[in-house]
Amino acid sequence: MEMARIGATAAGGCRRLALSDEDRAARDLYIDWCRSADLAVRIDHVGNIFARREGRSPSLDPVGCGSHLDTQPHGGRFDGVYGVLAALEVVRTLNAHATETEAPLEIVVWTNEEGARFAPSMLGSGTFAGVHTLDFALTRRDREAITVAAALESIGYAGREPCGGHRYRAFFEAHIEQGPILEREGFTIGAVTGVQGLDWYDLRVGGEDAHAGSTSMAARHDALAGAARMITAIEDVARDHAPHAVATVGDIHALPGSRNTIPGTVEFTLDMRHPDAQALSDMGDAIRAECATIARQRGLELGIDSVEHTAPVVFAASCVASVRTGAETLGYPLREIISGAGHDACHLAGVAPTGMIFVPCAGGLSHNEAESATPADLAAGCNVLLHALLDHAAGTP
Numbered sequence: 001m002e003m004a005r006i007g008a009t010a011a012g013g014c015r016r017l018a019l020s021d022e023d024r025a026a027r028d029l030y031i032d033w034c035r036s037a038d039l040a041v042r043i044d045h046v047g048n049i050f051a052r053r054e055g056r057s058p059s060l061d062p063v064g065c066g067s068h069l070d071t072q073p074h075g076g077r078f079d080g081v082y083g084v085l086a087a088l089e090v091v092r093t094l095n096a097h098a099t100e101t102e103a104p105l106e107i108v109v110w111t112n113e114e115g116a117r118f119a120p121s122m123l124g125s126g127t128f129a130g131v132h133t134l135d136f137a138l139t140r141r142d143r144e145a146i147t148v149a150a151a152l153e154s155i156g157y158a159g160r161e162p163c164g165g166h167r168y169r170a171f172f173e174a175h176i177e178q179g180p181i182l183e184r185e186g187f188t189i190g191a192v193t194g195v196q197g198l199d200w201y202d203l204r205v206g207g208e209d210a211h212a213g214s215t216s217m218a219a220r221h222d223a224l225a226g227a228a229r230m231i232t233a234i235e236d237v238a239r240d241h242a243p244h245a246v247a248t249v250g251d252i253h254a255l256p257g258s259r260n261t262i263p264g265t266v267e268f269t270l271d272m273r274h275p276d277a278q279a280l281s282d283m284g285d286a287i288r289a290e291c292a293t294i295a296r297q298r299g300l301e302l303g304i305d306s307v308e309h310t311a312p313v314v315f316a317a318s319c320v321a322s323v324r325t326g327a328e329t330l331g332y333p334l335r336e337i338i339s340g341a342g343h344d345a346c347h348l349a350g351v352a353p354t355g356m357i358f359v360p361c362a363g364g365l366s367h368n369e370a371e372s373a374t375p376a377d378l379a380a381g382c383n384v385l386l387h388a389l390l391d392h393a394a395g396t397p
């Protein structure tokens, strides 16, 4: 709640855009807390913050955990910041109990997770994981054409450490679920097994503009009527891949857009997601085939362009297992869950065994100023994080 005062909004949320003055204030406060917990703080070239607690064997790769401090413009008090402060709370608890770990621990704040000011999202973790080059990251611009490099300089967070190139034994991120499943089903902990993949397509259906009164039904090439059949076929494909598949047509334009002209052109978008790469690819094939058949039957032209593809992430079995064991040891009701949203942990999964811990949030609401979670659930997530970290750092719970 103290952190939530930085960038607090009238409606009870937070506005801490990446690398803004509010982000600087949040980082400064966090680093104060880290130093008070005897952590050694380093900052890399994209402003990622690493705070290290030494282990008995300093030469071992550290176990990492963390999340992000930036928020959406109308963001909440928990998205991201929970994972950062949960990590700090674990360190404070180990300090309070004078517990040493074999491997060092490193708690991390990743720069620009939200992507609200600078696209793409998850920029700091993506650069760390080698998905983006440093030059790409530093040259991203906000709407005022301010680059990431300039914003880092202006808030004093252009760090000296090279970005990436150091390894983690394992990495964990605690996060609110940002969906309704845990709350609805009465679970305290979600052991996240992966993050669904995403395909975005633009579809264009070409028919023929014609007079609505004088063109018989048999003579028409109605692009909108064809698109309507395609959209229901898309729904059917998603249902055929239940329970994990989702497909959404969220935007559609019929041209020329006149009451008494048969639409000759329709453009619409498709957002399709599935946690399994093969299933996602099969869905794409099925949708192409179904739409092509409908187009052929109706004498329409069809264009399908792929505009974005994000592969599904499968988290490490060893990390999912420690989250499960931690929750079982502590007696928290646990369910395995797939994340519908992207997280820094998705990029970390490419370079280290990675896992995530979800806790319920009220009404499943997130990216919203009313975002909320109970102290008991947040504490439970922290406790599971502690156990998971000790498990991988070869400490003694």
Ligand SMILES: [Zn+2]
Pocket (backbone or CB within 6 Å): 068, 079, 080, 113, 175, 343
């Ligand atoms: Zn987040």
